[in-house]
Amino acid sequence: MNKHIYLALDFPNWEETKQFLDENHLQGIPVKVGMELFYKEGPAVIENLKQDNHPIFLDLKLHDIPTTVMRAMRNISSLGVDITNVHALGGNEMIKFAKEGLTSGSSNYDTKLIAVTILTSMDQNVLNKELRIPGNLEDNAVYFAESAKESGADGVVCSVHEATAIKHACGDSFLTVTPGIRLKEANSNDQKRIATPGFAKENGSDYIVIGRSVTQAENPYEAYQQAVEEWNNGVKG
Ligand code: C5P
Numbered sequence: 001m002n003k004h005i006y007l008a009l010d011f012p013n014w015e016e017t018k019q020f021l022d023e024n025h026l027q028g029i030p031v032k033v034g035m036e037l038f039y040k041e042g043p044a045v046i047e048n049l050k051q052d053n054h055p056i057f058l059d060l061k062l063h064d065i066p067t068t069v070m071r072a073m074r075n076i077s078s079l080g081v082d083i084t085n086v087h088a089l090g091g092n093e094m095i096k097f098a099k100e101g102l103t104s105g106s107s108n109y110d111t112k113l114i115a116v117t118i119l120t121s122m123d124q125n126v127l128n129k130e131l132r133i134p135g136n137l138e139d140n141a142v143y144f145a146e147s148a149k150e151s152g153a154d155g156v157v158c159s160v161h162e163a164t165a166i167k168h169a170c171g172d173s174f175l176t177v178t179p180g181i182r183l184k185e186a187n188s189n190d191q192k193r194i195a196t197p198g199f200a201k202e203n204g205s206d207y208i209v210i211g212r213s214v215t216q217a218e219n220p221y222e223a224y225q226q227a228v229e230e231w232n233n234g235v236k237g
């Protein structure tokens with residue numbers, strides 16, 4: 001197990017999730033619970049994972065009016081997860097309210113709030129032509145990171161390719177969580193801005209999120225070990 005690697009549990013229900021973790025001897029590793037699993041199982045899935053000692057990143061990417069997000073975050077704070085998130089595109093006030101919701105909740109748990117800058121499934125063309133957000137993708141990601149920091153976020157979700165620039169702009173203690181990770185030799189699925197675990201570490205990622213490269217591998221246990229090894233060994237891995 002490696003505390004810098006969050007495995008994306010993109011499974012349809014708890015039964016399949018539990019079976020996967022048990023069969024592949026991955027009990028207790030850091031995990032990311034996203035919309036698919038949470039919307040099926042609700043808070044019970046967090047309870048179950050906590051009982052098995054998994055550090056948890058609850059990836060629900062909230063994006064709504066500030067008051068609604070604050071109230072939702074108050075409820076999330078009671079779950080006692082390690083990391084949760086909002087979309088930076090929700091705006092500065094929404095991020096401030098999200099933080100307030102997390103810190104004013106009943107739990108004393110120190111849940112980190114991170115903001116999604118630009119999804120790693122997007123590229124320059126989508127940003128400029130579809131969303132009509134002008135400018136360079138990396139400059140936009142850095143700008144969203146700076147705004148998120150000013151609004152009280154503890155870090156961002158970003159592409160590995162933007163992590164160094166974000167660290168430079170926001171400081172070393174500002175967390176960078178990077179999905180879009182592929183093991184050497186794996187294919188990219190629908191992710192456009194991808195990198196290996198070693199490359200991520202060398203380029204300023206504090207935490208990586210890895211999903212299909214492990215969950216859909218022929219031998220998920222070995223694939224997870226490969227991710228750990230590539231992270232530990234840097235680009236040489
Ligand atoms: O399977 P894969 O490694 O691409 O999984 C990536 C995971 O990270 C998915 O659960 C996805 O929702 C999440 N994610 C992402 N890009 C972001 C934020 C989260 O791919 N910007």
